[in-house]
Amino acid sequence: MVSDPQAGLSRRGVLAGAAGVAGxxxxxxxxxxxxxxxxxxxxxxxxxxxxGHRVFxxxxxxxxxxxxxxxxxxxxxxxxxxxxxxxxxxxxxxxQGPFSVLADSAMLDLRVLxxxxxxxxxxxxxxxxxxxxxxxxxxxxxxxxxxxxxxxxANLSYLQQVQRADGWFQxxxxxxxxxxxxxxxxxxxxVGWALWATDQVRRVLTxxxxxxxxxxxxxxxxxxxxxxxVTDNGRQLPPAGPDYWEISERIVTLGxxxxxxxxxxxxxHLLPILDDDPAPATAALxxxxxxxxxxxxAFPRHADGDxxxxxxxxxxxxxxxxxxxxxLEALVCLKPRITRSAGGLAPGSGWRDDGISWTPETxxxxxxxxxxxxxxxxxxxxxxxxxxxxxxxSLPEKVLASGAPAAxxxxxxxxxxxxxxxxxxxx
Numbered sequence: 001m002v003s004d005p006q007a008g009l010s011r012r013g014v015l016a017g018a019a020g021v022a023g024x025x026x027x028x029x030x031x032x033x034x035x036x037x038x039x040x041x042x043x044x045x046x047x048x049x050x051x052g053h054r055v056f057x058x059x060x061x062x063x064x065x066x067x068x069x070x071x072x073x074x075x076x077x078x079x080x081x082x083x084x085x086x087x088x089x090x091x092x093x094x095x096q097g098p099f100s101v102l103a104d105s106a107m108l109d110l111r112v113l114x115x116x117x118x119x120x121x122x123x124x125x126x127x128x129x130x131x132x133x134x135x136x137x138x139x140x141x142x143x144x145x146x147x148x149x150x151x152x153x154a155n156l157s158y159l160q161q162v163q164r165a166d167g168w169f170q171x172x173x174x175x176x177x178x179x180x181x182x183x184x185x186x187x188x189x190x191v192g193w194a195l196w197a198t199d200q201v202r203r204v205l206t207x208x209x210x211x212x213x214x215x216x217x218x219x220x221x222x223x224x225x226x227x228x229x230v231t232d233n234g235r236q237l238p239p240a241g242p243d244y245w246e247i248s249e250r251i252v253t254l255g256x257x258x259x260x261x262x263x264x265x266x267x268x269h270l271l272p273i274l275d276d277d278p279a280p281a282t283a284a285l286x287x288x289x290x291x292x293x294x295x296x297x298a299f300p301r302h303a304d305g306d307x308x309x310x311x312x313x314x315x316x317x318x319x320x321x322x323x324x325x326x327x328l329e330a331l332v333c334l335k336p337r338i339t340r341s342a343g344g345l346a347p348g349s350g351w352r353d354d355g356i357s358w359t360p361e362t363x364x365x366x367x368x369x370x371x372x373x374x375x376x377x378x379x380x381x382x383x384x385x386x387x388x389x390x391x392x393x394s395l396p397e398k399v400l401a402s403g404a405p406a407a408x409x410x411x412x413x414x415x416x417x418x419x420x421x422x423x424x425x426x427x
Contacts, residue, residue: 039356039398039400039406040406040407041390041396041404041405041406041407041409042056042125042407042408042409043056043057043058043124043125043390043408043409044057044058044059044060044063044390044391044392044394044409045057045060045063045068045109045112045390045392045393045394045409045410046068046112046113046124046394046410047062047063047067047068047069047070047073047112047392048068048069048070048073048079048112049070049073049074050073050074050075050079051074051075051078051079052116054112054124055070056125057070057392060390060391060392060393063392064076064080066104066108066393067079067080067083067108068083068108068109068111068112069083082115083108083111086107086111086146086147086148087104087107089146089147089148090107090146090147091145091146091147091423093422093423093426094107094146094419094422097426098379099382099386099422099425099426101386102382102383102385102386102389102418102422103418103419103422105386105389105393105394105395105415106142106395106414106415106416106418106419107146107415107419108393108394109394109395109410109411109412109414109415110139110142110143110146110412110415110416110419112124112410113139113410113412113415114139114143114151114155114412115151117175118131118154118158118175118176118178119131119136119139119154119155119158119159119175120135120136120139120140120143120151120155120412120416121175121412122135122172122411122412122413123397123408123409123410123411123412124408124410125408128408128411129175130172130173130174130175130181131158131162131172131173131174131175132171132172132413133159133169133172133187133190133193133194134187134189134190134193134244134413135412135413135416136155136158136159137155137156137159137190137193137196137197138193138197138412138413138416138417138420139152139155139412139413139416140152140153140155140156140197140198140200140201141196141197141200141201141204141318141416141420142415142416142417142419142420143155143416144200144201144204144205145204145419145420145423146419149201149204149205149212152201152204153201153212153215153216155197156194156197156198156201156216156219157215157216158175158178159190159194159219160216160218160219161178162178163194163218163219163222163223164222165222166222166226167191167222167223167225167226167227167229168186168188168190168191168226169186169187169190169191169194170184170186171184171185171186171187171242171246172184184242184246185241185242185248186241187241187242187243187246188226188230188238188239188241188256188260189243189244189255189256189259189260191222191223191224191226191227191260191263192223192227192256192259192260192261192262192263192264193259193263194219194223194263195219195220195223195224195227195262195263195264195266195267195270196259196262196263196265196266196319198213198216198219198220198266198270199265199266199269199270200266200318202269202270202273210273213270213273213274214273214274217274220267220270220271220274221274221276223263223267224263224264224267224271224281227260227263227264227267227281227284228280228281228284230260231260231284231287231288233280233283233284233287234264234283234285234287234288234291235287235291236291237252237257237291237295237303238252238256238257238260239252240252240253240256241256243255243256243259243311244311245309245347245348249302251302251303251305252302252303253301253302253311254292254296254300254301254302254303254309254311254312254314254315255301255309255311255314257288257291257292257295257296257303258292258296258311258314258315258319259314259319260288261285261288261289261292261315261320262314262319262320264281264285264288265285265320265321267281268281268282268285289324292315292324293324293325298330299311299312299315299324299326299327299330299331299334301348301349301350307348307349307350308330308333308334308337308348308349309334309338309347309348309349309350309351310334310338310345310347310348310361310364310365311348312327312330312331312334312368313331313364313365313367313368315327316328316331316368316371316372317368317371317372317424318367318371318420318424323368323371323372327368327372328368328372328374331365331368331369332374332377334348334349335365335377337349338351338361340353340355340356340357340399340401341355341401342355342357342388342399342400342401342402342403343357343384343388343403344357344358344359344362344381344384344385344388344399345357345358345361345362345365345381346358346361347361354401355400355401356398356399356400356401356406357388357398357399358397358398358399359385359388359395359396359397359398359399359411359414360397360411360413360414360417362381362384362385363381363385363413363414363417363418363421364417365377365381366378366381366382366385366417366418366421367417367420367421367424369381370421370424370425375425378421378424378425379425382418382421382422382425385414385418388403388405389405390405390409394409394410395409395410395411395414395415395418396408396409396410396411396414397409397411397414
């Protein structure tokens, strides 16, 4: 184990091109080109050395099997008992059935990246140790599903605290200071993710759901207002900007449009709880969906383009109550185009074909298949994810063409998506 290995890659990787173009690092619009060469696995997992203290693990033998606790940890039994308490709070599908091992791994990954923090961190390696609105929102939904409502609400409360008064989120935040660590371009889709997650948590809570929504009133109102503003109440497409690919964009993407629509749909359920009129959000959703059907008829990444990517998923359950017409068919057609040699998926048809599979995108597609009745496809992808964990059991960000896990592990976004997908396949 080591204290902090060098994180040699910026988060979410690089877009294809002859030279290899990397993600945008901020409003200054300057680029960082990824250094070509092998991608290493930064850690086998993150584990508890003592209560409240995490360390990187390079040798899986240093960890108690099926845990995120070091074999020589201080207060080892207390730490293991804490993991058992999380297992006991989770529903039965987490502990039994064909996905029990994967679910347990994902739960432990999410726990080690959440417990004791103001909000769930994306990862623990240096360049991932931040809170992304997208990742924290997905983690909130997953935490609610596995019986951790306090953690779910903590994530959403954190987003409410760091959100600007005009509704905008920064691309990411330092979990302790709540400040942006750099000048990355802010991402509009964050408000859609936050609204969607708030509604997902509301649906899961068995008691106190209305009170939870009321405690997040500022988050709901500011996020809804921003979507209405940037879309002119749904009558125009939002401005171009980075989405979950985290690169500069000159043309608005489906990833942004679809997540704003998902946010509006969530707002129509949340606003009445606050005694606010949902009619403007309802009308804007209808208009924005019509614009999406007009400019993204074949579900391309870019408006009026021909370059589909995984953001098709954002027009389907679990992000929308009903899938957009043709979305499942489009996703089925896209899957072979983005399948990499190891069996996982790349982010889209325009992503460079370097043989690398990305676990968040693989889990996203699994979630959409599970939510639309394509259970066999979802089951295959979940088993693929299970079979490509690190030797210590964590879900990595990438899988190389050889099948070896690579880059950061664990990754909370992948773990959360796995936990949101499994119950849709479990009776």
